Amino acid sequence: MTTPTIEAAPPGTVPEPDWQERYGVASRDVYRRTLVELAREDPRVFCVDSDMGGLETLFGEELPAQYVNVGIAEANLMGVSAGMAATGLLPYAHTISGFAATRACEQLKVDVAGNDLPVRVVVTHAGLSAGHYGPTHHAVDDLAIVRTLPNMTVVVPADAVETEYAVRATADLPGPLFLRLGRAATPLVHHEPYEFRLGEARLLRAGDDVTLVATGPYPVSMALEAHEALAGMGISARVLNMHTIKPLDRDAVLRAARETAGIVTVEDHLVAGGLGAAVAEVVTEEAPCRVHRIGVPDRFFDHVADERELLVEAGVSPERIIRAAASLVRPAG
Amino acid sequence: MTTPTIEAAPPGTVPEPDWQERYGVASRDVYRRTLVELAREDPRVFCVDSDMGGLETLFGEELPAQYVNVGIAEANLMGVSAGMAATGLLPYAHTISGFAATRACEQLKVDVAGNDLPVRVVVTHAGLSAGHYGPTHHAVDDLAIVRTLPNMTVVVPADAVETEYAVRATADLPGPLFLRLGRAATPLVHHEPYEFRLGEARLLRAGDDVTLVATGPYPVSMALEAHEALAGMGISARVLNMHTIKPLDRDAVLRAARETAGIVTVEDHLVAGGLGAAVAEVVTEEAPCRVHRIGVPDRFFDHVADERELLVEAGVSPERIIRAAASLVRPAG
Amino acid sequence: MTTALDTAPATAAPDVTGPVDGAAREAAVPPGAAGPAGLADLADLAHEVRELVLRMGTSPHGTHVGGSLSSADILTVLYHRVLRLRPEDPAWAERDWFVLSKGHASAALYAVLAQRGFIDRAELDTYSRPGSRLAGHPLRRLPGVEFPTGSLGHGLSLASGVALALRRTGRAGRAFALLGDGELQEGSVWEAAMTAGHYGLDNLVAVVDRNGLQITGSTEDCVGLEPLGERWRSFGWATVEVDGHDLAALDEVFASLPHTPGRPTAVLARTVKGRGVPLFEGKKKSHSVQLSPRLFQRAMTGLNARRAR
């Protein structure tokens, strides 16, 4: 629950290049600050807490009338938020990703998604970002689950900059939102202002030999690393930041399938059911191509490590991306 | 909660051909009888109920010492069953599919699957089999969810005959099982004894133009109907009954991808995340081919209908299968 | 005893179609509205609800007869005397909110919605038939249905969220949820109870249809609920016990909400599953029944005989 000691980007601005490179920023911090700003401007914005820690001071002390803490009760968090939204409010419901997607799964599905209510479920600790906390705090199945929810918009910002853009871009969304954030600071991948388009994959690097489709902080930054290395090998890799998992940008995927030798998907999530599955679904419909899914295997870890180390150990690493991409472009044998 | 008035197959035998054709049998009834038989033979077998109705008499009256009712509390059902299994028992935990996969999702994941405990989660009302009950009783996202669970074996019998085989084949499984059953009687697709092999797709019809991969009662019987019609059109369609969703029979899928023009998947489940996704994942790894996923769209129904009608309306029908298969074999243009 | 209006915030719209105490209550019926009814009309209305439930039970899948009949009197009083609603404008901003947390009693809800004019009476004949909006559990966007339900244990969180939002935004409406007693075995009910108790939502009412039965039998044999009043009180609620089939008593209880200012109220309504049809009364098997024409006739005969007594 400790926050990084560095200063995050002032909202609305893009942080100074030099410390971006050096530290990274926790998306969570930028998110919270942005939420307070939205709430100051719009009294319909409510912060619904489930004993997450931090919101009660940051938000609750400044805007107590717009702050509600339902305690450690994630199912109730969803039901209460749905009830509030039905009356015309815009509740931002906060919990840990695994608890939203699994503990409160049915309430999220029936009460929030099924009713198409403007509840914003904002989760932290996604993927393996709480690596040292053990498997009950790993959320590597959440995308597979929330991808099935009707009416749901699912957004996974790649860094703190994109987090702020995503929060603002979805402020008026008439339906429900699932915004998936990590825990600690992660590398910044965006270094200059850009236009965030909900539902549209962002082309981070052009390329026509192979396509890397990534979602989430480490996957995207690893894909960028892989791009460099592949360039050195004479392979031109397109890099797409698939920040919106639902609705998925089918066109960008199909273009990749048609214009390049194959697709490598990269996610801090199971290899089954998530981004890789969504991409495989789309390409096999119209433009079959090879899809190498890089992600986490479905076993619980029996030891601890930090986010990046656990990912690497699970098979999510620049090296694996490079190998996969190279083998798609230059098949062995 | 009413049971069909016809007699189901005596356990261990294959029912008489003439009434098979005429009526169909509810897998649920055959399952329950088989469970009682297993429990008579093995005192470790426990029936854990969550107020489902029927088990308390059928099982509870005969074997009260092996019957436990935890009430209407699905999360607790999973936790209690996991606790029982940890002591060496073999609990069969009963609820409705959506409630197992979504209401009790985290307990199923952490306590049952994560611990690799021999809990058998036996669910009914899967797919749209409770069509007239409305979307809270539709379970069309369950496969997407349980497919992400570590250690989990996921079985979807195509009819009552296969149900009995599957229950017996998994009786000694050392890890957890998710057995997905419907509600009312469905057509029998198996008319003679056969050897059920867990994890191995069953070839129901040979064919080399296109492959239909189906799971669940109506999907499999619709695939068989489509096979006939396609034969009439000069198209030879292979039909695979994919009764085991996890672990998936990769070999059968890859053979289909290599030996036929493409694959049509058929499921009483969302087109995202389920069987279709699993097949798309496998083929794009090694043998990309077109996969036409036939399933249910992710919106809640705003009116009622019976299982088969809702499926047809949602796009799961022999006609759709035929059209999809034909267009894979003979692409337009 | 306070009246219902005493407990409503001062901002309550004057033109409510819901209950007003005493004479004013009777006078407030706007022309054309099906309600609110006089106290004397309730018995007829409740009888009709039961008849309509039985008719819906003749549909091919039957219906949840037992729990619909045990809720019939509660729903009759709520919809005809208590809830401030505008059938012609279901989204009226100042309305009271009702959540049928025990969604399987949808047939009884459809009956009162038809009586109040939210839906057409003729539509009741489509119950649970292909194409109908009247499913075994209430569907979203049927006029008068605030939230679709059917999975037990969701309703009280939803109603708590509504009550909290109305409170925070200074609006007049109240939120009511009707729960089954077996439903109280769901932990989510207690999460909601805890939050509502903590926030002192006295614009929130949980009505428990305490018919003593769930699918597998008696609640006390299955997973016991007693001492039920203690449970609710220890979670911060005021409780009122009432005979759930005594229309006047129910009316009185609902007219004097909240029971304790600053606390949500749990109305523990003692009921009989299948109430009104001797064939079904107190029977576990009444939970879900498909009524053949013969069974329907027997049930109707019983219902009418019961009433004549």
Next chain:
Amino acid sequence: MTTALDTAPATAAPDVTGPVDGAAREAAVPPGAAGPAGLADLADLAHEVRELVLRMGTSPHGTHVGGSLSSADILTVLYHRVLRLRPEDPAWAERDWFVLSKGHASAALYAVLAQRGFIDRAELDTYSRPGSRLAGHPLRRLPGVEFPTGSLGHGLSLASGVALALRRTGRAGRAFALLGDGELQEGSVWEAAMTAGHYGLDNLVAVVDRNGLQITGSTEDCVGLEPLGERWRSFGWATVEVDGHDLAALDEVFASLPHTPGRPTAVLARTVKGRGVPLFEGKKKSHSVQLSPRLFQRAMTGLNARRAR
């Protein structure tokens, strides 16, 4: 008062390494086992648990200091005096089962597991570091950990399942779960409480670490839990209140289980979050702390001073 053994089924293995009343209890220590300890040793052991927790708090991610320190005395008494365990054979069929439902207090659990010889003391230095089996929440298959935990609200269902299974199969063991007080806001706890109360599982014990704080502050400010004893009793449990830092009192309570035959027992242990380190006592911020070398020194100084008093 009954002794612990009085309440154990007659089939209990005679060679338990766990507590036996009076003199027999002290005598039953098998050679080589780290416990059970004498009552007089508990203060030293608990002090060491706190020291070990603080050391684990120096790891890069810190640890849940507050809730580990509030649980330290409870865990010390359980692991050194109460639980029948065989550290050399963690799967011993006749053992008692313990579930750390408030899994974030793993540091305190690891400390007592090391003291009892389930794991090596040296391994404690790996806490929360890459490659370690000692995660922020207990992992599966660490010797002595029956179930991995960390998501709050799972432990009581697991322990209930164990207790029910032991009962049905006529085995001697008992099941204990340690819960946080904030954790009681999870509905799943009340589902389990209801079932266990219904089945009268008097081989089941829930210990509540009633430190009055959760992450966002006081439990009573967040979503209040009082009257907590009433809640448990109304769900069919016997309750005992005890000072959760009085080692002799805890020992006495645990020695006289079940409190009421035919009912599960909830031990409501009044504790202080961060107990033992003045810097942290009663502080919400003690929940999760990373101790710099300087902070560690200050904490240790406080801990030792507190003890010397």
